[in-house]
Amino acid sequence: MDSNPLLWCRRVRLTAGALLLLGGFSGCASLVPQTMGLRDTWPADVAVRSENTEVPFFPQQEYQCGPAALATTLVNAGTAVSPEELLKLVYLPERKGSLQVEMLAAPRHYSLVSYQLAPRFDALLQEVAAGNPVIVLQDIGVGPFTDWHYAVVVGFDYPAGELFLRSGETRRLAIPFTIFEYTWQRSNYWAMVTLPPGRIPASAGEKDYLAAISAMDRVGKPAASVLAYSTFLQRWPGNVGASVGLANRHYALGALADAEATLQRAAAHHPDSVPVLNNMAQVLSDLGRNEEALALVERAARPEGSPYAEAVRETRALVLQRMGKDR
Amino acid sequence: MNTAFKKSICRFFAVALITLPFQTGQAAMIGTDQVASAAMVQGDRTLVLNHLSRSQTASAFQAMGLDAQEASDRVAGMTDAEVGSLAGQINAVPAGGDGLVALVLVVFFIWYFAFRR
Numbered sequence: 001m002d003s004n005p006l007l008w009c010r011r012v013r014l015t016a017g018a019l020l021l022l023g024g025f026s027g028c029a030s031l032v033p034q035t036m037g038l039r040d041t042w043p044a045d046v047a048v049r050s051e052n053t054e055v056p057f058f059p060q061q062e063y064q065c066g067p068a069a070l071a072t073t074l075v076n077a078g079t080a081v082s083p084e085e086l087l088k089l090v091y092l093p094e095r096k097g098s099l100q101v102e103m104l105a106a107p108r109h110y111s112l113v114s115y116q117l118a119p120r121f122d123a124l125l126q127e128v129a130a131g132n133p134v135i136v137l138q139d140i141g142v143g144p145f146t147d148w149h150y151a152v153v154v155g156f157d158y159p160a161g162e163l164f165l166r167s168g169e170t171r172r173l174a175i176p177f178t179i180f181e182y183t184w185q186r187s188n189y190w191a192m193v194t195l196p197p198g199r200i201p202a203s204a205g206e207k208d209y210l211a212a213i214s215a216m217d218r219v220g221k222p223a224a225s226v227l228a229y230s231t232f233l234q235r236w237p238g239n240v241g242a243s244v245g246l247a248n249r250h251y252a253l254g255a256l257a258d259a260e261a262t263l264q265r266a267a268a269h270h271p272d273s274v275p276v277l278n279n280m281a282q283v284l285s286d287l288g289r290n291e292e293a294l295a296l297v298e299r300a301a302r303p304e305g306s307p308y309a310e311a312v313r314e315t316r317a318l319v320l321q322r323m324g325k326d327r
Numbered sequence: 328m329n330t331a332f333k334k335s336i337c338r339f340f341a342v343a344l345i346t347l348p349f350q351t352g353q354a355a356m357i358g359t360d361q362v363a364s365a366a367m368v369q370g371d372r373t374l375v376l377n378h379l380s381r382s383q384t385a386s387a388f389q390a391m392g393l394d395a396q397e398a399s400d401r402v403a404g405m406t407d408a409e410v411g412s413l414a415g416q417i418n419a420v421p422a423g424g425d426g427l428v429a430l431v432l433v434v435f436f437i438w439y440f441a442f443r444r
Contacts, residue, residue, distance in 0.1 A: 093392035097424025105404035
């Protein structure tokens with residue numbers, strides 16, 4: 001249990017001692033390579049000091065740092081939820097803890113996008129500087145012991161050499177960059193943010209963020225998916241996956257005209273994309289424009305060995321069947 | 328029972344497994360996952376495997392103290408890749424819970440005071 005801040009301090013000091021000892025043998029730089037890297041190159045466009053003091057705090061109950069950390073970022077993202085409520089989504093009684101994939105999956109049920117950061121200090125600092133609290137997985141066990149712990153990074157002061165965390169029962173834990181990296185690297189620098197669908201993470205990459213949105217799309221509210229895909233397409237207009245995702249959401253909501261407009265825009269970027277052609281054929285057919293649909297689906301059927309061949313065949317059969325009925 | 332009959336039963340279940348859980352009522356629209364995920368479409372085999380690993384993961388969750396509804400809710404929120412990462416190793420991946428500190432401290436103090444000289 002990480003209940004007593006004094007204990008923490010003592011442990012931090014002990015860990016520091018152990019670090020020094022180890023450092024003497026193996027060289028400090030290899031122990032905390034990313035902290036050493038920051039000395040040479042501080043990430044561009046990131047202030048050296050930043051803290052989001054508005055981030056709420058939920059003191060952790062026994063073993064339940066996962067739900068507490070998650071509630072911290074979900075409430076910060078504007079979702080009304082308590083750690084107790086999150087227990088049923090991110091706590092495994094048998095393991096007395098929460099798995100990383102559960103932490104990533106849970107926010108999607110609240111129509112928030114969870115995004116796993118690149119395993120680097122600069123991504124973490126970028127998010128924190130943008131005001132996004134970051135959940136990190138640390139191993140705060142000493143020596144050969146592992147002791148996994150989720151905490152939330154809310155700020156840092158590089159000149160002072162400290163990061164600020166909502167951790168356990170401590171509202172604002174100040175921890176040196178070196179110690180933090182030492183505890184964080186054992187989770188392979190695992191970190192995530194949970195943001196509302198209209199807000200792209202500061203460190204987001206196109207491919208990973210699209211995967212994050214489509215993961216939310218599985219269980220979140222349709223309106224949230226529409227917002228997420230639309231915002232994504234403003235940043236990366238040529239992305240065919242996001243266009244298809246947005247059009248599918250419009251289609252599922254019965255907004256056929258919006259679905260068509262979205263696919264038309266995608267077709268401008270990717271005139272030969274089979275999913276775009278196939279799905280547009282389906283939409284046009286539903287709108288009663290079967291002649292146009294047939295032309296599109298014939299084009300979609302052209303590429304050899306397309307992974308979508310089966311779906312295209314079905315669409316074509318449907319369009320033909322409807323045309324038969326019309327006549 | 329002759330083998331032809333058995334085979335046809337097997338076929339029926341294979342088809343049911345593939346189609347039933349994935350019937351989305353979206354006519355022939357190509358799904359978002361199929362386009363967006365890096366894995367793309369790898370055919371029915373992947374669908375069957377995904378479905379199996381989802382139900383296996385849900386059962387593993389149940390074995391770890393969740394009720395059936397909670398277990399399937401949790402798995403529903405995960406991507407195929409995430410489910411895949413858990414398959415067979417729910418006991419091996421880290422579970423952040425921070426419950427061992429006291430014990431670790433005791434062991435550490437023993438080590439520290441007994442062996443520091």
